[in-house]
Amino acid sequence: MTQASLFRRITDFANRADPYPLYEELRRTPVLHEEEDGPYVISSYWDIRSLLHDPRISSDAANLAAAGDELAEAQSTGLPPSFLRLDPPEHDRLRRIANSAFGPPHKPHRIESMRGELHAIVGGLIDGFGEAREIDLVDQFAYPFPVTVICRLLGVPREDEPRFRAWVDPLVATLDPETRAEADEEFVKSAQEARMQLGMYLAGLVEQRTKDPQDDMLSDLADSRGPEGAMTMMEVMSTAVLLLIAGHETTVNLITNGMLTLLRHPDVLHRLREDPGLSARIVEELLRYEPPVQIVPQRTCIADIEMRGVTIPKGSRIWLMLAAGNRDPERFKDPEKFDPDREDIQHLGFGSGIHSCFGAPLARLETQIALSELARRLENPRLVEDPPPYRQNAVLRGPRHLSIAFDALR
Amino acid sequence: MRLVVDLNKCQGYAQCAFLAPDVFAMHGEETLVYSPRAQEEQRERLARAVAACPVQAITADGLDGPSGPAGEAAREAADGR
Amino acid sequence: MAADYLDWLRREGRIVIVGASLAGLRAAETLRAEGFTGSLTMIGDEPYEPYDRPPLSKAVLLGKASPLHTELPHRREVDAKWRLGVPATGLDLTAKRVRLADGDEVEYDRLLIATGVRARPWFKEEEGRLDGVFLLRTRDDAARLLQRLRSARRVFIIGAGFAGCEVASACREMGLAVTLAERAGAPLVGALGGVIGAVAADLQTGNGVDLRTGITVTALEGDPAGRVRSVHLSDGSEVETDVVVVSLGSLRNTEWLTGSGLGAGPRGIACDAGCRAFDFRGIVTDDVFVAGDVARSPHALFGYQFLSLEHWGNAVAQAETAAHNMICRGADRRPHLWMPAFWSSQFKVNIKSVGVPPMGDQIMITQGSLAERRFVGVYGHQGRVVAAVSFDNTRWLEFYQRQIERGAPFPVDYTTVDRRPEGRQPVDADFPDPSLPTHGPTVTLSGYSPADQQLVFTPARH
Numbered sequence: 001m002t003q004a005s006l007f008r009r010i011t012d013f014a015n016r017a018d019p020y021p022l023y024e025e026l027r028r029t030p031v032l033h034e035e036e037d038g039p040y041v042i043s044s045y046w047d048i049r050s051l052l053h054d055p056r057i058s059s060d061a062a063n064l065a066a067a068g069d070e071l072a073e074a075q076s077t078g079l080p081p082s083f084l085r086l087d088p089p090e091h092d093r094l095r096r097i098a099n100s101a102f103g104p105p106h107k108p109h110r111i112e113s114m115r116g117e118l119h120a121i122v123g124g125l126i127d128g129f130g131e132a133r134e135i136d137l138v139d140q141f142a143y144p145f146p147v148t149v150i151c152r153l154l155g156v157p158r159e160d161e162p163r164f165r166a167w168v169d170p171l172v173a174t175l176d177p178e179t180r181a182e183a184d185e186e187f188v189k190s191a192q193e194a195r196m197q198l199g200m201y202l203a204g205l206v207e208q209r210t211k212d213p214q215d216d217m218l219s220d221l222a223d224s225r226g227p228e229g230a231m232t233m234m235e236v237m238s239t240a241v242l243l244l245i246a247g248h249e250t251t252v253n254l255i256t257n258g259m260l261t262l263l264r265h266p267d268v269l270h271r272l273r274e275d276p277g278l279s280a281r282i283v284e285e286l287l288r289y290e291p292p293v294q295i296v297p298q299r300t301c302i303a304d305i306e307m308r309g310v311t312i313p314k315g316s317r318i319w320l321m322l323a324a325g326n327r328d329p330e331r332f333k334d335p336e337k338f339d340p341d342r343e344d345i346q347h348l349g350f351g352s353g354i355h356s357c358f359g360a361p362l363a364r365l366e367t368q369i370a371l372s373e374l375a376r377r378l379e380n381p382r383l384v385e386d387p388p389p390y391r392q393n394a395v396l397r398g399p400r401h402l403s404i405a406f407d408a409l410r
Numbered sequence: 411m412r413l414v415v416d417l418n419k420c421q422g423y424a425q426c427a428f429l430a431p432d433v434f435a436m437h438g439e440e441t442l443v444y445s446p447r448a449q450e451e452q453r454e455r456l457a458r459a460v461a462a463c464p465v466q467a468i469t470a471d472g473l474d475g476p477s478g479p480a481g482e483a484a485r486e487a488a489d490g491r
Numbered sequence: 492m493a494a495d496y497l498d499w500l501r502r503e504g505r506i507v508i509v510g511a512s513l514a515g516l517r518a519a520e521t522l523r524a525e526g527f528t529g530s531l532t533m534i535g536d537e538p539y540e541p542y543d544r545p546p547l548s549k550a551v552l553l554g555k556a557s558p559l560h561t562e563l564p565h566r567r568e569v570d571a572k573w574r575l576g577v578p579a580t581g582l583d584l585t586a587k588r589v590r591l592a593d594g595d596e597v598e599y600d601r602l603l604i605a606t607g608v609r610a611r612p613w614f615k616e617e618e619g620r621l622d623g624v625f626l627l628r629t630r631d632d633a634a635r636l637l638q639r640l641r642s643a644r645r646v647f648i649i650g651a652g653f654a655g656c657e658v659a660s661a662c663r664e665m666g667l668a669v670t671l672a673e674r675a676g677a678p679l680v681g682a683l684g685g686v687i688g689a690v691a692a693d694l695q696t697g698n699g700v701d702l703r704t705g706i707t708v709t710a711l712e713g714d715p716a717g718r719v720r721s722v723h724l725s726d727g728s729e730v731e732t733d734v735v736v737v738s739l740g741s742l743r744n745t746e747w748l749t750g751s752g753l754g755a756g757p758r759g760i761a762c763d764a765g766c767r768a769f770d771f772r773g774i775v776t777d778d779v780f781v782a783g784d785v786a787r788s789p790h791a792l793f794g795y796q797f798l799s800l801e802h803w804g805n806a807v808a809q810a811e812t813a814a815h816n817m818i819c820r821g822a823d824r825r826p827h828l829w830m831p832a833f834w835s836s837q838f839k840v841n842i843k844s845v846g847v848p849p850m851g852d853q854i855m856i857t858q859g860s861l862a863e864r865r866f867v868g869v870y871g872h873q874g875r876v877v878a879a880v881s882f883d884n885t886r887w888l889e890f891y892q893r894q895i896e897r898g899a900p901f902p903v904d905y906t907t908v909d910r911r912p913e914g915r916q917p918v919d920a921d922f923p924d925p926s927l928p929t930h931g932p933t934v935t936l937s938g939y940s941p942a943d944q945q946l947v948f949t950p951a952r953h
Contacts, residue, residue: 053889055858055867055907088909089859096439104427104436111428112455277454280461303905314906346466353886356464361428364462412564414543418804418832421886422841435555438839439883443550446543447560471564 005034007041007319011177011394017387019294019397020336023324031310037068039297039317040310043324045331045348047307051320052296052353056303059355061085063300067317078196080234082242084355085298091354097231098239101220103361111361114153118366121148122373129409134384137402141374142255143248146366150247153362154240155216156205167198168245176393177297199237202244206236217243243359251363253292253391253398255370258283260402261290262371263383265338269375276372278340283367285340287349288332294323294397296351322348323397379408411448411456411472419467429462430455494820500600501818504529507589507597508571509579510605510744511535513543514783514806518603519569521814531571532597534589536606536744537629538576545803547633548654549836552640552661558633579606582751584770587778600778601817604748604760604768605810607784608741608801613649618711623719624735627654639734643667647722647732649708651678653835655738656691659700660837670701670730672708672722675923683844683880685921686854687868690861690882691837698838701730711735741801743785753779759787759799764826766813780817782809788827792896793847793877802833830892831878840864843885846878846895849922856914857907859884867891870920871901 006029009015010022023043026032032041042048051057058064061081083094100106125141135141151158173179174191202218209219221239224230231239262269262282272278297319305312312318325348327335332344350357357363374381384403391400413433415426422440426433433452434444448456453473460468506522508515511533519531535541543561550556574591581590582602589597610628613619625636640646646662648655651673659671675681677688678695695702703724710723721731748755753776754769755761760781761769766788768779781788783806787797808829816824835842851870859866859882867887870878876899879891893899902917 050890050893053887055887055890055909056905058908060908089863089865092865104424104431105438108427108431108435112431277457280458284461302908344466345461346464350464352464356423356886360423360464361425361462364425364429364458368458412562414563416804416807417545417834418843420834437553437836438841440885441836441839441841443546443553443555443836445550445556446546446562447557469564469566471566 005038006032007034007038011181013178013390013392013394016390016392016394016397019323019394020327023321023327026321026324027328031307031312033310033312039319040312041319041321042307043321043328045325045328048320048322048325048348049352051299051305051307051318052348052351052355054305056301056305057299057318058087058302059085059091059299060087061298063302063315064298064317067300067315069317078192079199079238079241082238084242084246088354093228094231094235094239095354095358097224097228098221098243098358100224101217102358107220110153111365114149114362115365115369117152118149118369119373121145122369126373126377126409133407134403134405137259137404138252138256138399139401142252142259142370142402145255145370146248146251146363149362149366150244153217153247154244155209155214155218156202156244160201164198164201164244167194167201168249170194171198171241171245172249172393172396175297175395177295178394179392195241198241198244202240203233203237206233206240246357247359247362249396250292250357251359251366253396254283254286254363254367256398256402257290257292258286258367258371259374259404260383260388260399261286261338262375263381263404264386268338268340269381272372272375276376279368279372280364281340281345282371283364284345284347284349285338285342286367288326288345288347289338291323291326291347291349292396292398293349293351293357294321295395296320296322297395322351377410378404378406379410381406411450411453411470413444413446413448413456413468413470415442415444416467416469417442419465421465423464425462425464426459426468430459434459497818497820500529501527502529504600505532505598506530506601506603506817507532507534507599508603508605509534509589510603510607510783510785511537511573511575512541512605512607512783512806513563513803514605514607514810515603516541516563516565516569516810517807518605518782518810518814519571520566521811522818523567523569525815525818527818529600531569532574532599533569533571534574534577534579534591534597536576536578537631539630540573540575542630544628547630548627548657549661551633552637552658553664558630558637561630578747580747582748582753584752584776584779601780602778603780603782603810603813603817604785605781605783605806606744606747607806608743610737611739611742613711613737613739615710618713619737621711621713621719621735622717623733624711624737626737627658628741636734636736640665640667643733645732646670646734646736647730648672648736648738649722650738650740651675651691651695651702651704652681652738652740653679653833655736656695656837657835658736658738659695660698663698663700663838668701669699670703670722670732671695672703672706672724674705674707676704678702678704680921680923681849683848684851684854684870685923686861686918687880688921690864694838694840694864741784743799745785759785761787761797764789764791764828765816765824766809766827767816780813782806782813790831791826791828792830792898793850796850798831798847800831802831804832805829830895832892841883841885842880843888844878844880845888845892846870846876848878848880848920850877851920852922853901853917854920855901855903855917856911857903858887858909858914860911860913869894869901869903871917874901875899876901876903 026043030044083091206222210222213219299318350360388399388402427436433448437443541563546556546561551558578592610626645668648671662669678691680688707725712721714720743759745755754771762781766780767775768781784801787799789795790798812827832845853871854868865883867881876894
């Protein structure tokens with residue numbers, strides 16, 4: 001081989017700032033299988049969409065481990081897998097119970113009623129820019145905002161952030177393919193340890209809520225007594241770990257990718273400033289154009305699957321390249337154009353099917369408010385550095401820092 | 411504002427029920443019930459729900475506004491097809 | 492058809508749509524969207540602008556919507572002359588005229604018939620007129636029924652099809668005592684077969700409905716004031732009630748076409764795959780199109796059988812296709828290839844289906860479990876997947892729709908997530924009167940995206 005394989009180039013940190021030309025190359029081989037033990041990489045919109053609804057595809061961590069992914073097992077040692085890594089019926093049961101603490105039909109107003117609070121948090125963070133006329137959007141806004149929100153929603157003390165941060169970072173790192181490829185036993189062990197520690201920490205909070213319930217999700221999870229009974233303590237721990245991490249890691253990237261995209265499209269930024277209602281369509285187009293989860297790398301097939309003349313054998317690992325499918329010209333007109341006016345934005349940004357993003361409504365609301373308020377309050381904002389420096393992670397892709405200069409705060 | 415949801419398309423993602431809970435409600439785990447006539451004060455929430463529907467199953471009229479999907483620009487785009 | 496005629500038709504022709512409900516409205520919008528600038532007349536027997544019916548048996552009875560406000564949103568201006576509250580009473584194919592109940596006549600260059608169906612009334616007219624006996628099809632029906640239910644304690648529903656089951660569900664949520672009578676062995680058997688019917692029966696009885704199956708209603712009895720007070724059953728029993736809801740399916744609104752020469756009758760109006768109506772000789776007409784519940788059209792995926800589909804989605808899709816074909820050249824016409832699909836909700840359970848379940852003779856529960864009322868069932872006929880049904884499992888149906896489109900083999904021979912022991916073997920789907928289509932060549936859809944789907948014809952093997 002004269003050149004690194006295509007999927008290794010995609011996961012290569014050197015290509016993080018702009019993987020889209022590689023995705024375009026990828027779509028020319030919509031079912032790509034480059035290495036004998038490697039995954040089948042699926043990159044066209046319709047193929048991804050069909051596999052997201054295909055009952056021959058499993059999300060079960062045990063199947064992934066059987067397919068030769070050692071980290072999958074490591075992640076589920078100690079604590080049981082979260083519903084993200086389970087198939088029905090267990091997935092459905094746990095997700096239903098989690099949902100009963102989060103949204104309709106049991107808590108129809110929980111998210112919508114946080115709107116005022118979200119505005120206040122965003123306002124406070126922007127005020128906090130103070131006299132500075134250059135800020136790092138990630139550290140000063142896009143990270144603290146969703147962290148504060150998920151802490152309030154779950155009932156995790158905000159001041160504990162440095163503590164759980166130390167456990168979250170190694171866990172998130174295990175999602176990155178390049179990091180995984182280089183992982184040694186030590187790394188695996190520390191990730192496992194971090195997950196357990198984070199679970200124990202959250203279990204402590206759940207314990208408190210059992211005695212003294214509050215208006216938060218941990219209290220409701222501790223108290224879940226639907227027709228299907230409650231979660232076990234271990235299940236509550238796994239679920240809480242998942243919600244805490246997924247509840248902010250991806251939103252940081254969505255907001256940062258969003259502001260970066262708007263600064264690269266000043267006409268749209270200008271329109272948003274005039275009309276905050278446009279934020280709903282901007283966020284949907286962002287989820288297509290720069291989705292915070294670029295790849296779903298954790299599926300396996302439990303039966304042979306025929307796809308475009310290729311037989312994907314039972315037991316194979318499958319990567320679904322959401323970000324590539326989102327720019328598939330077979331599906332979207334002018335896919336490389338950022339266009340919030342497009343009539344048809346049925347993106348894969350939150351996945352689809354039974355594992356579609358649990359926190360999607362919260363992420364939508366947070367990002368709508370964040371972007372419309374930034375647009376409204378920053379006078380003449382501009383990028384200091386383009387492209388900005390990126391985080392290592394190829395799956396949860398986004399800038400590590402985003403320096404923005406502006407003339408004044410409104 | 412009048413609205414209708416194509417419930418063949420609907421897969422119960424409930425985004426509308428999160429974003430406009432006074433117009434859309436989940437009745438059970440994946441059954442959607444909604445009011446086909448939304449009050450004026452729901453305009454913005456309804457527009458958000460229409461935009462967020464993952465299967466684009468919601469049709470509403472009377473949302474006309476600069477950012478409404480039934481706005482003039484959208485009409486013109488439809489005409490141009 | 493001469494091209495200049497079509498140009499003229501699109502520019503200044505006269506199109507009349509009989510039927511101002513879902514199909515009529517969507518057809519009118521499509522005509523305008525595709526550039527028809529001539530005159531458009533919408534004729535409707537009800538005095539209301541087009542409104543949506545599915546909420547009438549669900550959201551309206553649950554108090555989530557007003558029966559008077561389910562008007563359909565308009566996708567665009569249709570700029571039509573509306574003749575509402577005036578039923579069409581006759582059609583002259585030669586003179587190209589529609590006769591109206593008020594004596595008026597409306598001339599057309601092209602006609603679309605979308606007159607739909609009406610509720611089948613109780614077979615004894617006098618009993619049907621008793622105070623407290625209701626049908627449920629129109630918004631007026633719904634408004635009257637809702638008002639009466641508010642002061643009722645006991646409801647008797649005749650017929651456990653989808654509408655009857657939905658009304659039973661809503662009435663239980665209102666706290667009313669409900670008796671549901673069905674001639675077949677279980678609810679929904681005609682649509683979904685006995686295996687699923689048994690689940691539907693459990694759903695009813697588990698929620699406190701007094702379900703009587705294998706039984707017919709022989710008489711409705713009124714008190715001296717003319718108010719219904721009880722129902723007599725074929726087993727000799729009598730059930731006291733305040734309200735009777737007659738839910739015995741529907742009749743197609745084709746009587747006004749009697750003698751017109753169109754191939755119209757109790758089973759609907761036959762048309763080709765391009766929505767052009769047949770005359771009674773089986774010859775396709777040039778200027779008369781059909782869409783929605785009243786149409787019977789051949790479906791390539793299902794052995795070219797003529798399907799009459801009383802499905803919301805069919806009305807929309809067929810209206811769009813008919814309207815498109817009305818104003819385009821022959822080569823640009825599209826077949827109506829909509830995949831049959833419907834939904835229902837009962838006792839907070841979401842029931843959805845794709846394909847044609849009654850065509851299936853066997854069923855396999857490929858995911859989930861009947862006992863938990865969360866499952867996907869797949870119907871097979873002559874070695875192919877022809878339909879699927881889900882109870883609270885709708886997100887998987889896309890997959891099964893693809894299987895139907897591709898004529899995938901049945902029984903399902905691959906593993907699926909959440910397969911239970913009960914789902915390893917197909918069982919008799921248990922339809923009361925299985926319709927067996929003739930064995931013949933097969934047609935499937937191929938392609939990776941809906942945009943590039945192609946029909947593939949596979950001749951029969953001998």
